[in-house]
Amino acid sequence: MEVFIEPIGRLINEFSKLPGVGRKTAQRYAYRVINMTESEAQAFAAAIVNAKKKVRYCKVCGNFTEEEECEICRTRDRRTICVVKEPKDVIALEKLHEYRGVYHVLHGVINPMEGVGPNDIRIRELLARIGEGGVEEVVLATNPDVEGDATALYIAKLIKPLGVKCTRLARGIAVGSEIEYTDDVTLARAFLERKEI
């Protein structure tokens, strides 16, 4: 006989599709569902279908939205565009309550090793936005890793001739961290880009 009865096995399979979830974790999640009340399980399932159905990408910036154009694009200062890799980067930056401009979500970075070229991410759309005029600065906020840096450089090369200011997030040792435990590359970079006080 099968170790799991069919409805549990099927649910474990579904949970296993989530990122970083193995069989054991999926099993624990499935047991949790079975111990939910009927209405809790219904609410859980409804939230999944609802999110998938209602969430789409903003036609301007590519971020998640329920409308055609997201709230940030509709209400904020369009002179500055902050370019990020993924929607979750927008969340991280929005939590700061510092930035008042708009975003542009690339949905990826250039990564030749994985076959992702400039045409596979939303660079064309970014150039089109800049082409419409009114953009004064583009902040390249891709991750400080090889792919993120390469993508930022690639975009900067395309944008600079258009007369738009192009910036990149500052790199250095993390606030509150200890020099002793900072990795070599970061420390070297922080030293190289040291500022007069």
Added chain:
Amino acid sequence: MEVFIEPIGRLINEFSKLPGVGRKTAQRYAYRVINMTESEAQAFAAAIVNAKKKVRYCKVCGNFTEEEECEICRTRDRRTICVVKEPKDVIALEKLHEYRGVYHVLHGVINPMEGVGPNDIRIRELLARIGEGGVEEVVLATNPDVEGDATALYIAKLIKPLGVKCTRLARGIAVGSEIEYTDDVTLARAFLERKEI
């Protein structure tokens, strides 16, 4: 404005209810759902509702089943009952393909610190099964911890006067482990219960 749009926030909330899932992990799961196809999301939601609706507890042993009585109870040797804390213990034991008897799932162990007494777990149901006759041995396979041991002892005291053989899983050093790294309690126990070869 809210950091997350409503459908995403709601889905993150639902995922946060799963055991060991914090906000960050729930967020990653929610993003995965949004990147699913419509039919994948539908299948995921359906598996949740389906599992909750179809899975119930076997009226005899208390294990998960789709029928009134589970397949193990219907088809296996009822002379031996293996008593476990949770359905997942049945899964672990069934994987061995060694045991040919039936089970009894307590759905908990006696734990006075958390207010769980003998009447809060399925001990009464176990005694009723034994009372029906035909049971020759009860294997107490609760976890080898304080609560598991106390529960096993409690049950053994009730069962022994009924003339039923009562056994407990052997404790000792794990097969393939190293004595050097075995914890003191286990090692002491293994020494005490050493067997002639």
